[in-house]
Amino acid sequence: MIDEVAARPMIEAQKLVKIFGVNPVLRGLDLDVQRGEFLALLGPNGSGKTTLLRILAALARPTSGTVRIGGWELPGEADYVRAQLGVVSHMPLLYDTLTAEENLLFFARLYDLPRGERRDRVHTMLRRVGLHRRARDVVRTFSRGMVQRLAIARAVLHDPAVLLLDEPYTGLDQDAAALLDDLLGEVAAAGRTVIMTTHDLRRGHALADRIAILSRGTIVYDVSCHAVAAADLPGLYADVTGAVTTR
Amino acid sequence: MSAPPGNAHSTPNKPSAGRVRRPVTAYWRAVGVIAWKDLRAEIRSRELVTSMILFTLMTVMVFSLALELDADARQNTVAGVLWVTVVFAGMLGLSRSLAAEKDRGSLDALLLAPIDRSALFFGKMIGNLVFVLVVAGVLMFALTVMFNITLIRPLIVLFVLLGSIGFTTVGTLFSSMSVHARARETLLPILLLPVVLPILISAVRGSTAILNDLPSDDWLPWLQLLVVADVIFLAAGYALFDFVVEE
Numbered sequence: 001m002i003d004e005v006a007a008r009p010m011i012e013a014q015k016l017v018k019i020f021g022v023n024p025v026l027r028g029l030d031l032d033v034q035r036g037e038f039l040a041l042l043g044p045n046g047s048g049k050t051t052l053l054r055i056l057a058a059l060a061r062p063t064s065g066t067v068r069i070g071g072w073e074l075p076g077e078a079d080y081v082r083a084q085l086g087v088v089s090h091m092p093l094l095y096d097t098l099t100a101e102e103n104l105l106f107f108a109r110l111y112d113l114p115r116g117e118r119r120d121r122v123h124t125m126l127r128r129v130g131l132h133r134r135a136r137d138v139v140r141t142f143s144r145g146m147v148q149r150l151a152i153a154r155a156v157l158h159d160p161a162v163l164l165l166d167e168p169y170t171g172l173d174q175d176a177a178a179l180l181d182d183l184l185g186e187v188a189a190a191g192r193t194v195i196m197t198t199h200d201l202r203r204g205h206a207l208a209d210r211i212a213i214l215s216r217g218t219i220v221y222d223v224s225c226h227a228v229a230a231a232d233l234p235g236l237y238a239d240v241t242g243a244v245t246t247r
Numbered sequence: 248m249s250a251p252p253g254n255a256h257s258t259p260n261k262p263s264a265g266r267v268r269r270p271v272t273a274y275w276r277a278v279g280v281i282a283w284k285d286l287r288a289e290i291r292s293r294e295l296v297t298s299m300i301l302f303t304l305m306t307v308m309v310f311s312l313a314l315e316l317d318a319d320a321r322q323n324t325v326a327g328v329l330w331v332t333v334v335f336a337g338m339l340g341l342s343r344s345l346a347a348e349k350d351r352g353s354l355d356a357l358l359l360a361p362i363d364r365s366a367l368f369f370g371k372m373i374g375n376l377v378f379v380l381v382v383a384g385v386l387m388f389a390l391t392v393m394f395n396i397t398l399i400r401p402l403i404v405l406f407v408l409l410g411s412i413g414f415t416t417v418g419t420l421f422s423s424m425s426v427h428a429r430a431r432e433t434l435l436p437i438l439l440l441p442v443v444l445p446i447l448i449s450a451v452r453g454s455t456a457i458l459n460d461l462p463s464d465d466w467l468p469w470l471q472l473l474v475v476a477d478v479i480f481l482a483a484g485y486a487l488f489d490f491v492v493e494e
Contacts (some may be wrong), residue, residue, distance in 0.1 A: 002419070059358055061493055075493075083361035091352025093359075095284070097292040109280045110360045112273065154356070 008071065010035040010162060010193040011056065016065035018051050018217075025051045026062070026093055027217035036191040038184075040204030040225075043214035044241050048195040050090070052214070053164050056195070057087050069162060083111070086160035088168045092151040096140035100131050100150050103139060104157055110124060111158040125153040130179060144171040156187065165196040169203065181207065201237055205230040215241045277362040281370025282321050285344070286377060295343055299336045305390055306332045311393040326454035329398065332386055332445055333407075334414060338377045341418040342435045344375055345426045354426070366486035372419040376481075378413045402412050402457045402466070410450035411475040415441050416480040425478045449473045468479060 009032040018026040025048045033039050043049050054060040054066060058078040068072040069081045089094070094103050104122040113121060124133040129149040139147060148171050155163065165184075169177055184207055188194060198204045204211060205225055211233070213221040221240045228236065289295055310328045314320075348354035357367050387398040387407070418439055425434040453469030 057359060059355055059493075069396055079361050079363065082359055085359065085361055087355075089352065089355060091355065092476065093352050093356035095353055096351060097265075097288045098284075102287070106280065106284050107360075110277065112276070112361075181463070 008035055008068075008085060009104045010037070010070060012066075012068040012193070013052075013056065014066045016052070016055065016067070017063045018048070018055065018060070019063045019175055020189040024110065025217055026055075026065075028065070029214075029218050031219060033193055035193055035194060036188075037210060038188045038194040038208045040194070040201070040208035040211045041195055041214060042201060042204055042211060042237060043197075045240055047214045047241075048217045049214055053087075053089075053195065053197060057164055058082055062244045077212050083158075084161040085154035086158065086163045087149055087166075088148075088155045090163075090170065091149045092139075094139050094147065094150060094154065099136050099138050100126060100142075103150065104154060107154050107157055113158060125157055128183065129153045130176075145173050145176045148172055149176055149179065152183060153165055156183070159194060163192055163194045163196075165194065167199070169198065169200060200232055201233045205233055212236060213240050222235065268352055272282060274363055274366050277360070277366040278369045278396075281367060282377075285371065285374030286491070287393035289378065295340045296378050296381055299340050299378065301375065302339055303332055303336045303382055303386045307386065307389045307393055308334070313375050318395075321396055321447050322458055323326065323455060325390055325394050325396050325398065326451045326458060328394075329383075329386060329390055329454065330360070330406075330410065330451050333379065333411070334443065334447060336386070337375075337399065337411075337414055337418060338439065340378050340382075341439075342425075342432055344371065344378075344419070345422045346431060349426045362494050364442050364489040365463045365485045367423050368423070369483050370437075371423075372416055372484065375419050376411055376415040379415050383411060398458075398459065400457065403454055403481065404414065406450050406454050406457070409470070409477055410417075410446050413446040413473060413477040414443055415483050416477065417446075420480075420484045420488060423488065433470070439454055445476050446473065449476065 011031065011033040013029060013031040016029040016031075017024065024169065029048070029052065031052075041049050041052070051060065055062050055074075056069065058074050058081055061075055070084050072080040072084075074081055095106070097105065101122060104125060105118060108118040108122055123132060123135070126135050129152060131146060131150055131153070132144065134142070142150065148168070152168065155165075163184075168180060172180060181203075184194065184196075188207070188209075194208075196204065196208065205228075208225055210222070210224050211228070212223075214217050221236070235246045255435050261363045307328070310332075314324065316324060345354065348357065358364070360367075387403070390396070418435075421442070422431075422435055425431040425438060428434050449469040449472040453466040453473070456466035456469070
């Protein structure tokens with residue numbers, strides 16, 4: 001049984017349909033992501049990237065279809081799925097009236113990190129994202145880039161097996177973007193499974209093992225990064241989505 | 248660059264050996280962590296309780312100036328003034344409590360945590376209860392001064408406690424229902440007021456009987472009704488919150 005589960009993909013989504021009112025956002029989407037794989041999910045605005053990530057994160061229920069993460073099925077085993085997930089979304093998912101340290105300590109408690117290790121882990125992560133000198137400052141005094149760095153620290157605080165990143169580079173300056181590149185490189189090297197949505201085709205190609213392009217609620221293109229050159233990606237993206245891109 | 252697709256890594260903390268049951272945070276610890284976070288954030292910002300207390304004091308002043316009552320009439324109306332003010336001041340706090348989480352995206356952070364959703368409900372409810380009890384305490388003191396009637400009696404305090412539990416339980420549930428709506432500030436009172444009517448009536452009648460020094464036969468049934476309403480609302484919150492917050 002264990003071997004059977006271990007042999008299966010880390011993330012399995014089958015025939016996913018999500019309809020908001022009368023608008024279908026996902027239309028029978030199938031997606032498998034292997035253990036340790038880094039998938040860059042590309043697609044124009046409104047193609048269903050964020051909706052797909054919200055379903056995988058157990059924040060939204062699909063209208064129909066099945067989702068399994070790490071062998072656990074949604075929505076029935078959502079608690080176990082959530083324990084394996086780290087999520088960075090458009091919103092920082094932080095409390096602006098608490099300090100950086102208080103925010104991370106709150107999430108460390110919520111994720112049940114061992115009491116003796118919490119503070120060390122929090123300070124390690126604050127150092128890792130370059131915010132250790134601002135640990136005692138309330139988050140509302142932070143710049144957008146600093147908030148995003150803290151949001152990334154929150155997402156990886158509990159060392160999740162799966163990272164879901166929804167446009168994590170939004171609002172980051174050059175230094176912070178480079179820091180996130182390093183952090184994601186470490187996460188991938190440690191064998192974590194990552195799905196990252198992005199509009200930055202070159203960055204997606206540089207970081208990921210595989211690229212999938214989502215358009216009108218289905219995966220219209222799915223390829224290993226080894227099989228496509230970064231320079232060819234903008235043209236390919238424009239062909240399959242009908243979008244005009246210069247990146 | 249990270250590992251190629253399908254390359255499963257093996258470290259003890261990853262689900263490469265099948266389904267890994269990561270710890271799901273203990274129920275009551277999660278409740279305590281969420282309630283404490285709300286209290287800490289409120290102590291820092293003083294946004295909710297300050298506005299609730301200001302509203303309360305204004306209302307007491309308006310009632311005491313508008314109703315020129317003799318001693319008997321004051322005895323019979325003060326409980327009504329107390330509870331109507333608690334309910335309206337409480338709604339101010341309830342409508343902001345989850346709406347603020349939703350607006351800054353931190354509601355998703357709570358929903359992503361590996362905790363039973365009902366633990367999130369009870370955590371928020373306990374935070375709201377503390378705010379309502381603080382306001383009720385200030386209100387009882389203000390009414391004692393302005394109406395010249397001693398409200399701070401053990402039985403009145405018991406009614407306030409039980410009434411506040413029922414009110415904040417159903418209020419937290421309904422505010423989480425209305426938090427996704429565009430007109431949530433209007434929707435909450437429309438949904439909430441009819442449902443809290445049994446609590447409001449029991450609390451007013453019971454408190455009035457106690458203030459008039461009537462025998463226990465006159466207030467005990469109202470106390471029992473309050474207890475029953477609290478149990479029903481707590482059970483409903485426990486059972487329904489998961490469905491209410493999910494998209």
